[in-house]
Amino acid sequence: MRSLVRLSAEGEGFVPPSSNDFNLPPIFGDNAFTTKPIVMVFFSVILISIFFIAASRKAAVVPSKLQFAGESIYAFVRNDLARDVIGHEFMRFVPYLFTLFTFILTNNLFGIVPLLQFPTMSRVSFPYVLAVFTFVVFHYVGIRKQGLGKYLKDIMFMPGVPKPVYILLTPIELATFFLVRPLTLSLRLFANMFAGHLLLLVFIMGGDHLLKGVIGLKLVSPFAFAFGIGLTFFEFMVQCLQAYIFTLLTALYIAGALADEH
Amino acid sequence: MKGEENALWSIFGYLLSGLIFWGGVGWGLDRWLGTSYLLLVGLLLGMGASLYLVWLRFGRE
Amino acid sequence: MTGTLNLVGYGLSAIGPAIATGMIFAAYISGVARQPEARSVLQPIAFLGFALAEALALFGLVLAFVL
Numbered sequence: 547m548r549s550l551v552r553l554s555a556e557g558e559g560f561v562p563p564s565s566n567d568f569n570l571p572p573i574f575g576d577n578a579f580t581t582k583p584i585v586m587v588f589f590s591v592i593l594i595s596i597f598f599i600a601a602s603r604k605a606a607v608v609p610s611k612l613q614f615a616g617e618s619i620y621a622f623v624r625n626d627l628a629r630d631v632i633g634h635e636f637m638r639f640v641p642y643l644f645t646l647f648t649f650i651l652t653n654n655l656f657g658i659v660p661l662l663q664f665p666t667m668s669r670v671s672f673p674y675v676l677a678v679f680t681f682v683v684f685h686y687v688g689i690r691k692q693g694l695g696k697y698l699k700d701i702m703f704m705p706g707v708p709k710p711v712y713i714l715l716t717p718i719e720l721a722t723f724f725l726v727r728p729l730t731l732s733l734r735l736f737a738n739m740f741a742g743h744l745l746l747l748v749f750i751m752g753g754d755h756l757l758k759g760v761i762g763l764k765l766v767s768p769f770a771f772a773f774g775i776g777l778t779f780f781e782f783m784v785q786c787l788q789a790y791i792f793t794l795l796t797a798l799y800i801a802g803a804l805a806d807e808h
Numbered sequence: 809m810k811g812e813e814n815a816l817w818s819i820f821g822y823l824l825s826g827l828i829f830w831g832g833v834g835w836g837l838d839r840w841l842g843t844s845y846l847l848l849v850g851l852l853l854g855m856g857a858s859l860y861l862v863w864l865r866f867g868r869e
Numbered sequence: 870m871t872g873t874l875n876l877v878g879y880g881l882s883a884i885g886p887a888i889a890t891g892m893i894f895a896a897y898i899s900g901v902a903r904q905p906e907a908r909s910v911l912q913p914i915a916f917l918g919f920a921l922a923e924a925l926a927l928f929g930l931v932l933a934f935v936l
Contacts, residue, residue, distance in 0.1 A: 631814075704864050714830075714857040721825035722818075730821060798814045812912070819920050827931050835935065851931060855924050862920040867913045 560755045563747035568668055583666045590652040623647050631797040639800055642683060647793040654785035657743055658778050668739040673732035680796045681728040688803030731795055738788045742781045749774035819862050826858025827851055879933035886926035893918040
């Protein structure tokens with residue numbers, strides 16, 4: 547990196563992208579509640595509503611293209627995520643899972659849509675809030691189904707273990723259910739979006755900087771841009787995958803809370 | 809298929825929380841008593857305990 | 870450039886468990902593909918192997934942050 551910086555001697559040195567690039571200023575004046583990610587969240591909600599209202603309004607037996615697209619997303623969430631994982635009670639959770647999936651997917655895809663180009667979920671507070679929703683939902687479902695005492699007892703005490711070992715195992719079980727699950731759920735989504743956006747920034751900004759360098763470096767910069775474009779498609783895959791994994795894990799946690807097999 | 813994915817994510821969670829909890833206990837005791845080996849003891853204990861938990865939940869048929 | 874060598878060490882130490890996990894599941898998949906009824910026998914073994922390999926990776930991760 548250092549030799550590259552020295553070769554492109556003109557202008558100031560290359561400033562590698564860092565986490566400061568994720569702190570975007572407010573759009574309207576000084577109001578801290580109108581930063582780009584927040585505006586994008588509202589935009590995504592409007593976008594999703596419009597899309598699915600339009601897709602379901604003129605529902606026909608022979609679907610139009612729009613209706614087909616909306617229905618296949620819905621069918622994917624309902625059949626592949628909810629029904630296969632949760633089992634016979636799945637219909638209650640389809641609205642939550644479907645909202646979660648479309649919301650995360652749209653906000654992730656903002657990362658590669660031209661002009662927007664910022665994945666909302668790379669600000670860690672959004673995944674935190676989503677994980678808190680999931681946390682509340684799956685514990686509430688478990689407590690409703692089994693009663694508070696039995697639910698906690700199932701979590702805390704594995705059957706078939708000598709008593710003194712519980713001192714060792716119970717804290718781990720509690721930490722898994724009440725700390726590690728929501729934390730890993732949100733941090734996985736955040737870290738993937740953050741790292742992906744940073745990766746794209748490195749290649750595009752690096753290519754831009756190479757373009758300003760000496761003639762040899764100018765010849766190299768198209769490769770950096772090409773790699774950046776290739777990584778954009780890779781990012782598309784990661785963004786869809788992360789939305790899927792978040793929803794799948796939510797469904798798995800709900801299924802675990804409903805089943806009393808611990 | 810879904811059961812296997814579930815098992816993999818829960819194994820990951822158990823290992824992580826075992827290390828974090830007992831490692832954290834060891835780290836706190838280190839800070840309190842001024843020693844330096846309890847962190848390693850805590851981490852190994854946590855790893856052993858969570859491996860035992862994984863064996864209990866997924867290993868025995 | 871600034872940073873800590875701990876993370877480089879963690880990156881190096883994660884190679885081993887990564888390869889191990891890949892090999893475990895490659896063996897598990899080919900075993901189940903050849904003999905689907907052996908699944909219930911192979912599954913606990915595969916999970917335990919995965920847990921052992923993953924424990925080492927997580928151990929490295931925690932030590933990279935703590936030390």
